[in-house]
Amino acid sequence: MTRILMRLFFVATVAFATGLISGGAARAQATAWVQIEAQPTLAEAEARARAYAATFPQVSGFRMRSGWYAIALGPFARNEATNQLRSLRSARQIPGDSFVAFSNQYAQQFWPVGGAIPTQPLVPLNPAGTTETAQPAPDAGAQAEETAEAEAEVVATPEPEPEPEETPRQARASERQLDRAGRELLQEALQWEGFYTGAIDASFGAGTRRAMAAYQTAIGAEPTGVLTTRQREGLIGGYQAQFEALGLASLRDERAGVELIAPTKLVKFAKIEPPFAQYDSEGDSGVRLLLISQLGEQAELSGLYDIMQTLEIVPPEGERERGRRSFTLTGQDTQRHSYTYATLSGGQIKGFTLIWRPEDAKLMTKVVQMMRDSFTPLDGVVMPDNAGTSGGDEQRIDLMAGLQLRRPDHSRSGFYVDGSGAVLTTTEALGQCSRVTVNEEVEMEVSAQDDSLGLALLRPQSAQAPLSYARFAPQVPRLQSEIAVSGYSYEDLLTLPVLTFGQLADIRGLSGQENLHRLSIEALPGDAGGPVLDQTGAVVGMLLPRSTDGARQLPENVSFSADAGSIAAFLSNAGLTPSASEATSGLPPEDLTLLAGDMTVLVSCWN
Template sequence: MTKRIAAALFTGVAASLISLPAIAQQNSSSASGVQTENLFWIQIEAQPTLGEAEERVRSYAARLDGVNGFRIGGNWYGVILGPYTEDAANIQMRSLKNAGLIPRDSFITFSSKLRQQFWPVGANTLNTDPLEASDAAKIATESSQAPEQGDQIASVAQPDTSPTLTEPEPPQDETRREALGSERLLDRDGRKALQVALQWEGYYTSAIDGAFGAGTRRSMAAWQTDRGYDPTGVLTTRQREELLASFQSVIASLGIRPYEDIQAGISVAIPSAMVEFARYEAPFVHFDTKGDSGVRVVLISQTGDQDTLYGLYDILQSLEIVPVEGPRERKKSSFTIEGTDGKITSYTQAQLVDGTVKGFTLIWPVGDEKRRNKVLQDMKSSFASLGPQALPDNAGLDAATQSLDLLSGLEIRTPEMSRSGFYVDAKGTILTTAEAVRGCGRVTVNEDYVADVAALDETRGLALLTPQNPLAPLAYAAFLTVDPRLKSDVAVAGYSYEGRLSAPSLTYGSLSELTGLNGETELNRLTLAALPGDAGGPVLDAGGAVMGMLLPSQSFANRTLPEGVSFALDAASVTSFLAENGVTPDATDAGASLDPADLNAQAVGMTVLVSCWK
């Protein structure tokens, strides 16, 4: 009869675990300190694993009343007595210590230190009334008297003269036949709950169907083996409690619960213990990380059609929350984007539904894949549109921070640095400064085309790039074959502001010297107010011939140069580098001056933005 009652109780617990959001919400509120502030507890032990803690809790419960098991932080599980008022806790702790029934280092603790309760299974002792001091004193007084014959369990401290109690043998677990009998009392939801927990632990990989076939039995036996149990393939009532309690504690740490946003027209389960609502910034609903979880959720909601969907697909891939590396799939009415960069793992899905584009992005720190996969699975399965309602285009914009580096509150991915470069042949080969590609994980041209570093010369400060997809330049360099005239007008084409402007600009100056300050014959000194983004750009004479490449600004120890001093590597050095690496550049003699508009068009056609990404 006892085993049938226990099995029936277990059935209710197992069935309730299927409703994961409800469980997570219940445990989250239990752990959040909503309980009465007057509760005091006695912590008598802490164990590093749930299994060890359950064993110790059962041992103490055979000798003492009011024994509970709580998770107490980190990976520790506590054996806790209570609850009491403050005076009652002190009386009880002193009596139990004097009787030798609890360790001498036991101490008073508080409800705020206790998290999920794992024993007794299904109990919520945090909401029970505390034992008063008068009751504790009465129990202590009664317990000082000799116990009546037949007493087997001590609920309070005994006098010092009483014999020392020896710890009883752990209760015998069910036999395989008894375990099968109690298992038959489980309903379908209870069986599915066990499969879900086994799947979470990594033992079960088949369908969650509530049918205990060969696959389920093998997973149960593997779980039993790893925990030192006899691998019968049938979990006993106690083992089922252990498995489910362990799974429940993890689910409670995520706080998965349903969330409905009428304004966005979205219903979805969110990890409420990891994120909290922050703000609206159309077309996004932002949930920022809670505590130090590092998790973020972004809901997507806007009115639109396929063009809106495809535009969003492109825009999202420019954001920091969507790493570059990972699979992408765009279909007629939906898309998914996955990515990881060593710091975060991101998943985005969106679809056309009810005349709107709706979806979500889950951002999770790397190294916690099991919990991430659980949350992602629940978000995918629960996500639904509530109808044609979507965020208005101006939602949250009045309070939004406007920045070129932000898109509706999300940070746009930006390169570590951007410099200039220019085409040196009709194939689209690009010359730039070595500084532009040094230490880069990825190099792009005009932010849209990935390029490989074909050659690098740190001594000259040059780098040669070949785009992974062939490019057809509007113009490319023709290098000057004669020495330029001293004091002649020159212009540098470059992305002075590192890509903030959509096209290169021309900076005008003059050729001041045909050598460097220390007589370097390969350098030309220019009087020209260049900016860091101009480095790598072509230096042009008045006829559009390339005289060389602008170098990054030079720094000297204990010396500051006057403003407007720049240096260029001359054409002979540049063409020598190109020839060494299989590029035959075009050459030209000095020609007639070009009209400024024509010079600008030629410079813009050959100059590119080179960006370095980590």
Template sequence: MTKQFAFALATGLLPAVSTVAATSVTAFVAAQPAMAQQVSNAQSVRWIQVEAQPTLREAEARARAYAGRLEGVNGFRLGSNWYAIVLGPYTESAAELQLRNLKSAGLIPADSFIAFSNQLRQQYWPVGASSLNVAPVEAPAQTQEAPQPEPVAVAPTTSTEAVVGLPDETKREAQVSERALDRDARKALQVALQWEGYYTSTIDGAFGPGTRRSMAAWQTDYGYEPTGILTTRQRAVLMDNYQSVLAVLGMAPYEDQTAGISMAIPAGMVEFDRYEAPFVHFKTKDGSDVQLVMISQTGDQNTLFGLYDILQTLEIVPTGGPRERGKNGFTIEGENDKISSFTQVKLLDGTVKGFTLVWPKGDDKRRALALGDMRASFSSLGEQALADDAGLDASTQSLDLLSGLEIRTPDLSRSGFYVDNKGHILTTTEAVQSCARVSVNDAFDANVIASDEALGLALLEPASAQAPIAFASFVNAEPRLKSDVAVAGFSYEGRLSAPSLTFGTLSELTGLNGESELTRLTLAALPGDAGGPVLSTSGSVMGMLLPARGTNSRTLPADTSFATDANTVAAFLSAHGITASTTDSVASVDPVELNMKAADMTVLVSCWN
């Protein structure tokens, strides 16, 4: 919106600008002024025609979209089976003024024009209405008590320049000019004060003590005398600041017939990109870093609940924030140090529809304006929803993508294993260093309750009660050199759903430098295996595999691995209140049983930030 438009609103010269609702930030729209008279001559009635559609269905959809943002929206059939969407009715002067203002504000198409009643046939919108008999809206009358200054034509640059031509006023003069404002102009001022953070009460157009205190606080912060009554110039500054933000957001009605969704979007910040079921992707515009995803698919409550779980695995939905799920919809809020995310999804017309808005962190005021309007305007256009294969033929397929959205992945994943029947887990310190959150098997979180950097051991306690199927039994006798061993671990850091067994031999009972707490294995482990149990052929645990070792000046053979031995692990556990289970069994088990034992005790440990 232009600053000239904001000036007219603030001074009462614009006859039909209001907020649709307290939560609607783009609803400076056509409102009915207090003064209206019945005009008997039909030729004096004017309408603003904004669109014409060739079918009734298209026309109704467009009328619905306009009605969500503008007052006075009507639909009439024209000749030759065309259907018009019009605003009105107005007197001649009011129509001309309104046409100019709404065009300049970008709220209606640039080719909108004035139409006459005799060009309109049967009314189809709103259903059952008879607007041809309604008295037209007049332009606001000037009062002797509060003569209104002529708008000052200035370039749309800064707020200071936009109001330089406005007269300054005494408190008494400000009271007089304020009384000339209609209710919609008063509500608009409350909305602007609310956005600035000064007004927290109901948007009702009544200037009570709360509004007066907020005006005085705003005046103080902007260097004005805190009278609690805004002058014409101060109202223009307040509204101009607010309108400048609206202009950047570019909130505009948007309909997607393919997805069956109608809502307002920040068109100045995002633009349509592609379909990739069940999402409609909008890409960031002009470096705004704002991202919008509409959600549309056919489904029922099971679909809704499944989507609730899936969305929380996405990068655009941070883990920190409230979640609320009901039987017919849910909301998810998320926030991290980079973005704020809001998701709203509803079960409507036999479909699951909603949106996710992603906003850069630190821009909360503009985000609140946009989000309030989006939530208030969101609606389903019926049973139409994205086809299950919409856009998938051209999509990029990846394990880390879900319909074009990046799935949240951990910073690091390693292995671990249960060491008692209460679910305590032993893993490598590498797996839990500098983690905001540690998860186990992507199923539950765990807390680090003890660690020893020198030994490379970390002990985890599950955040919720667990009852593992199996846990480690440590060998209590010295193992035999050159015996067969196996390491159970998530070699590929969770890309496979179960741990793998990597086979090798016990090559030395110490480290290369004689470290008594280590054993050396000839075994080609991968990074994800670290933290996993080293198993004998009997299924007993001989120790825990450590991350690959080496120095900048020496590279070890690829099949050289090291493990902390069973005695050292048992002593570490005992020091922290865990009594390790031991066994002296040396009887080999068949590979199937060994694999089952390994799978039951080994877990995936993931570090998240």
């Protein structure tokens, strides 16, 4: 923790002393700004810019690449910006943490409204906030005389010449002045920009020199492999500018018993919901932080590992790593990225989760590494299970510790049709799914489907061993005989299927279709895809979804199923041999329920 804080202090000192200079050719750095403030939202930034404009005539506001909004004075020539920074800070006209910035660190201008980023340096300000050349208004005669002189001769104010670049010899001499921390920082900046892939070891070997030359080529400079002072400042400034608005500092939470470096300007404490201390986004940063703290041993650590993967904040795509006493989870989707780390020591489980937007991935990946390196559990401090809870808190089965559980887009029913775990379901279950699972855990692939019959065959990505699978009735069932449908009537709200009883009303469809059975049964949408069973437990069909034909509204108790003969032909064409039932006697309801439960599965569609 101490080493990382010292590094942060060193980086900040470099930034304030030299100005945060974004990478680019030296000529682009002749125009500089004094950045005096940054706000997380546009509304806050506009209000502050308006307040500063009442004192300073040269206030501008820009959106930064970090997503925050900067308020700056200028522009100035580079040397003058440094002078103005010192002067205005000494006079306490601007905040003490103001610093020099450059135009290529800013994006769209928001203040003044409709403005563009100026490229010509303006005259300096004095500590009172006015221009140094400002004088009392002349009398009418003097003004007329000045106007006449101006019409006679227009003299353009020349743009300040850029400072001369160092010679290679001078560059090597200035490089030798860097201490170890400065050399490591330079390697980190080269690595951040994608020019360096080696170790951060403060040794400027062949790999570092090639990286420096590549950086020089990228900014249009001669690739000598030795950066000049200005080039180093530009590289480090561009690197540090990404972190300036994060507020990286030590966060010590005595409730959770955790200390770590965190982006304190992007998050704010929200609430305690064991096992989490939750920090919500500050403004529109899109960053959230959870500190994990609970008592436990390996069983509880494994349980936390499983539970975390059911939360929306941990997308299913990403690397997972679990050891005996720690685990890490990464997750990425189109809405969020997240990183979770938890460790077990002395009967205490401590950790953190950081969530951010995909567009901030490069920056936040670096932040995560700093958080992991600085993570320190506080001995003897752990969050009690009843911390922060109250009777008024919202309680829902789709929430865990106040966090939304990840749920599928929709779910239907299905049933095993062989001993390897192949599943028959309705094509309605597939939709436009990016992934399909059985019982929310087993990843499935679509092996075959028949849209005209509404049948789909799923095969598991890894072999399964179901407790039971379908045995199909060898004969056509009797009209008006009792049947039962096994299905997840309430989709993923229940963990076991429901058995719904009814009657076989007809062995044909309403238009005489030979491959359909008409059922008299009160089925729900989640039941579609489930097996239709006779009293012996033999499968006589698969329940189909109710028709969405708006021109006709059938009675609620009218449903249809694909018959066993059509299903058998479909499975045979897909390379699977269906099994025939040999049962001859009826089963009591409780035995039928157990048999149906062993073969029926929840089929879920995820996006």
